Amino acid sequence: MNIAKVIVDVPASSINQTFDYKIPERFQEILNVGMRVIVPFGPRKIMGFVVGRTDESSFDKLKEISDILDITPVLTDELLGLGKWLADETLSMYITVFQAMLPQVLKAQYRKELVRMTEDSLPEDLENFFAGRDFVVYEEFEAAKISFYQLQKAIQDGDISVNYQVKSKITKKHITVVEPRIEPHSLEEEILDLPKIAKKQKELLAYFIDHPEPIDQKILVQKCNTSKSTIKALVDKGLLVTFKQEVYRNPYDDNAYARTVALELTEQQQEAIAPIKQHIREETHDTFLLHGVTGSGKTEVYLQAIQDVIDNGKEAIVLVPEISLTPQMVRRFKGRFGSNVAVMHSGLSSGEKYDEWRRIHRKEVQVVVGARSAIFAPFEKIGIIIIDEEHENSYKQEDQPRYHARDVAIYRGRNHNCPVILGSATPTLESYARAQKGVYQLATLTKRTNNSEMPDVEIVDMRDELHAGNRSMFSRKLKESIEACISRGEQAVLLLNRRGYSTFVMCRDCGHVKECPHCDIALTYHKNSNRLKCHYCSYEEPMPKICPECNSDLIRFFGTGTQRIEENLTQLIPEARVIRMDVDTTRRKGSHEKLLTQFANKEADILLGTQMIAKGLDFENVTLVGVLTADSMLHLPDFRSSEKTFQLLTQVSGRAGRHELPGEVIVQTYTPDHYSIQLASNYDYTTFFQNEMRTRKAFQYPPYVFLSLITVSHPNHVSAVQATQKIVQLLMKNVGEDTVVLGPTPSPIARMKDRYRYQCMVKYKNEPNLRTLIRKIIRQFDEEVRKNDLLITVDMQPYQLM
Numbered sequence: 195m196n197i198a199k200v201i202v203d204v205p206a207s208s209i210n211q212t213f214d215y216k217i218p219e220r221f222q223e224i225l226n227v228g229m230r231v232i233v234p235f236g237p238r239k240i241m242g243f244v245v246g247r248t249d250e251s252s253f254d255k256l257k258e259i260s261d262i263l264d265i266t267p268v269l270t271d272e273l274l275g276l277g278k279w280l281a282d283e284t285l286s287m288y289i290t291v292f293q294a295m296l297p298q299v300l301k302a303q304y305r306k307e308l309v310r311m312t313e314d315s316l317p318e319d320l321e322n323f324f325a326g327r328d329f330v331v332y333e334e335f336e337a338a339k340i341s342f343y344q345l346q347k348a349i350q351d352g353d354i355s356v357n358y359q360v361k362s363k364i365t366k367k368h369i370t371v372v373e374p375r376i377e378p379h380s381l382e383e384e385i386l387d388l389p390k391i392a393k394k395q396k397e398l399l400a401y402f403i404d405h406p407e408p409i410d411q412k413i414l415v416q417k418c419n420t421s422k423s424t425i426k427a428l429v430d431k432g433l434l435v436t437f438k439q440e441v442y443r444n445p446y447d448d449n450a451y452a453r454t455v456a457l458e459l460t461e462q463q464q465e466a467i468a469p470i471k472q473h474i475r476e477e478t479h480d481t482f483l484l485h486g487v488t489g490s491g492k493t494e495v496y497l498q499a500i501q502d503v504i505d506n507g508k509e510a511i512v513l514v515p516e517i518s519l520t521p522q523m524v525r526r527f528k529g530r531f532g533s534n535v536a537v538m539h540s541g542l543s544s545g546e547k548y549d550e551w552r553r554i555h556r557k558e559v560q561v562v563v564g565a566r567s568a569i570f571a572p573f574e575k576i577g578i579i580i581i582d583e584e585h586e587n588s589y590k591q592e593d594q595p596r597y598h599a600r601d602v603a604i605y606r607g608r609n610h611n612c613p614v615i616l617g618s619a620t621p622t623l624e625s626y627a628r629a630q631k632g633v634y635q636l637a638t639l640t641k642r643t644n645n646s647e648m649p650d651v652e653i654v655d656m657r658d659e660l661h662a663g664n665r666s667m668f669s670r671k672l673k674e675s676i677e678a679c680i681s682r683g684e685q686a687v688l689l690l691n692r693r694g695y696s697t698f699v700m701c702r703d704c705g706h707v708k709e710c711p712h713c714d715i716a717l718t719y720h721k722n723s724n725r726l727k728c729h730y731c732s733y734e735e736p737m738p739k740i741c742p743e744c745n746s747d748l749i750r751f752f753g754t755g756t757q758r759i760e761e762n763l764t765q766l767i768p769e770a771r772v773i774r775m776d777v778d779t780t781r782r783k784g785s786h787e788k789l790l791t792q793f794a795n796k797e798a799d800i801l802l803g804t805q806m807i808a809k810g811l812d813f814e815n816v817t818l819v820g821v822l823t824a825d826s827m828l829h830l831p832d833f834r835s836s837e838k839t840f841q842l843l844t845q846v847s848g849r850a851g852r853h854e855l856p857g858e859v860i861v862q863t864y865t866p867d868h869y870s871i872q873l874a875s876n877y878d879y880t881t882f883f884q885n886e887m888r889t890r891k892a893f894q895y896p897p898y899v900f901l902s903l904i905t906v907s908h909p910n911h912v913s914a915v916q917a918t919q920k921i922v923q924l925l926m927k928n929v930g931e932d933t934v935v936l937g938p939t940p941s942p943i944a945r946m947k948d949r950y951r952y953q954c955m956v957k958y959k960n961e962p963n964l965r966t967l968i969r970k971i972i973r974q975f976d977e978e979v980r981k982n983d984l985l986i987t988v989d990m991q992p993y994q995l996m
């Protein structure tokens with residue numbers, strides 16, 4: 195078995211296969227499948243994953259593996275198999291999938307360097323540049339402003355060569371630890387021997403008499419109010435020693451969480467958990483849909499199921515939406531399982547993420563709570579997989595590989611013979627339909643744990659407000675309720691459903707709207723900088739003073755950004771203290787948590803924010819929830835817009851009156867009769883499901899059919915249309931009768947970053963060879979993709995149709 199099969203780090207469809215390499219003698223014993231290696235590939239050295247070992251190769255002149263990057267495999271056999279399946283399923287490259295399974299720091303970085311190959315003199319510029327050195331990093335050449343042509347020629351002549359160095363980004367954290375070198379009783383003598391003026395040194399030694407154990411130098415300096423130089427002086431005298439120790443970066447102080455114990459389950463919870471526990475015990479796979487109203491105690495069910503898994507010696511993966519990985523959520527898991535929990539989400543630094551991953555990899559924890567990519571946790575004895583708020587869009591990755599965490603969860607659940615739980619107050623139509631058909635097991639929690647009523651929802655028709663002469667964003671009813679709420683000393687949450695709305699700039703005279711010159715989308719006004727920005731390509735320009743079309747000075751911004759709402763709010767109710775939460779105020783690391791903590795500490799009366807405030811928050815003093823524009827999402831070109839509206843309204847309503855105090859919800863809308871608004875206000879999921887299923891059936895959308903979306907983009911309009919047209923034709927010729935191929939149609943955002951975008955949509959019920967077919971079709975465009983800047987992306991389960 196001296197040949198390794200390697201997937202190399204070249205994300206190109208023509209290279210999406212294994213390559214054979216000889217395993218040199220010195221690596222024979224240690225090289226294992228799942229390790230990362232460095233291999234020569236063409237003129238350079240690159241990273242690759244070993245996916246197999248074999249004795250034979252159909253090639254006779256094999257190159258050798260240059261180096262091994264890992265000591266233990268980073269991908270288990272199960273993950274390698276999963277990666278292969280996932281790449282096929284989502285039409286992605288193997289390398290892209292493997293890298294998606296690992297923390298960012300394990301992706302290799304390549305450094306180019308120039309190597310002098312000759313003793314003869316080089317052209318003057320280059321000679322000066324090398325200045326007697328044998329190697330120079332490539333960036334230096336770029337900075338040196340020497341003609342590239344000269345370098346090219348020297349490379350052709352063999353005087354200089356380009357070397358690719360693979361550098362891993364891994365950094366481990368070390369601390370300096372201090373401990374006494376001699377026995378405590380001898381320390382006493384030493385103290386007496388020290389000169390009188392060495393007071394600080396004496397104090398420090400005295401500390402070690404009582405605490406002889408090693409201590410982090412930083413903590414020691416703080417604790418003893420001493421300095422590094424004092425420590426050093428004692429080290430020099432041979433009384434103390436310091437050494438470096440590797441530590442994990444743990445962003446959470448595990449001791450800071452008060453331990454909780456299992457609550458006595460309500461009857462409904464018991465009924466829901468019984469079959470799950472049975473599967474844990476019997477080690478069998480099944481998928482459960484836990485449909486429970488907000489506040490019905492789904493999380494407690496998860497916690498107790500996980501406890502069983504831990505007692506069984508197995509491991510648990512819990513996925514929560516990125517946004518709800520709030521301190522509250524972390525506290526609930528760390529509170530129950532302490533340091534047995536690793537947490538993975540994008541708010542951590544890449545070093546912290548790597549350390550949390552290593553704790554999982556080394557099996558030092560049994561539970562991981564994380565966002566989407568935690569589904570790839572390298573556990574080997576998984577006993578349960580839980581996806582909380584399973585309806586959340588963030589479980590679908592909108593980038594290669596375009597996978598849905600739910601599919602991965604079920605695949606791994608089968609591999610490990612363990613139950614998978616999907617939990618939500620508003621399950622996706624897809625999941626609920628599967629539960630109805632018996633593909634998933636349905637468990638329902640209809641009551642809140644404290645039996646408190648769901649808060650009353652009042653719908654306010656904003657057209658009536660206009661007729662009554664109220665042109666503000668706040669209805670009279672909402673204003674009154676906010677004032678009453680504040681005067682009772684309670685708190686309010688206001689949701690601005692911003693998608694589809696933003697602050698665009700329009701000329702009042704001629705109606706001209708400022709658009710991005712590179713994308714077909716209006717520019718957004720940013721007040722802080724008084725500039726217009728594009729959210730798709732980061733283009734920006736200063737806010738114009740006059741209209742570029744008609745020179746009128748009546749150019750103004752419109753729309754309803756959170757910033758403007760905040761201003762209106764403070765004008766309307768000056769005594770209100772407001773915390774605003776949106777992408778702008780939560781950009782900095784930790785700011786999300788900080789704002790929530792302030793709100794929890796009652797430092798504000800109102801929490802105003804976008805979607806990110808709708809989920810998972812549990813504040814006992816919140817009694818009023820206001821939705822400013824319930825319908826702003828309804829009119830997006832997306833067949834899921836009603837479903838998303840229903841979900842959002844239900845989730846945000848669930849934030850009010852969760853504890854002793856009764857809650858109230860006010861929903862402002864211009865379309866009060868729309869069924870998703872009406873039914874959400876009655877918490878009527880079942881009727882919503884039935885209605886929406888009828889619509890989906892009539893228009894042939896999921897879950898009645900499957901969709902595949904192919905998007906083609908090119909800087910030239912005609913090229914984009916033509917390529918899409920060709921794809922459509924090739925598909926039509928080869929699919930079954932019942933399959934519908936739509937297109938070419940311009941994407942809803944028809945131009946982005948100066949590229950024209952067209953799409954082709956396939957709707958099908960049964961098309962077993964579709965993936966192979968699409969792969970084959972795309973291969974026909976390989977050349978155009980490589981040379982002509984054509985871009986084709988395929989999404990086998992599209993959620994974003996833009």
Ligand SMILES: Nc1ncnc2c1ncn2[C@@H]1O[C@H](COP(=O)(O)OP(=O)(O)OP(=O)(O)O)[C@@H](O)[C@H]1O
Binds near residue numbers: 457463488492493619
């Ligand atoms: N069996 C129980 N007895 C008493 N209190 C409980 C019980 N189960 C859960 N709770 C409490 O009820 C509250 C709501 O529960 P939890 O947050 O788990 O609900 P949820 O269904 O996850 O809600 P949401 O979907 O709104 O996040 C929590 O404060 C929780 O501690």
Ligand SMILES: [Zn+2]
Binds near residue numbers: 702704743744745
């Ligand atoms: Zn104008």
Ligand SMILES: [Zn+2]
Binds near residue numbers: 713729730
């Ligand atoms: Zn743009």
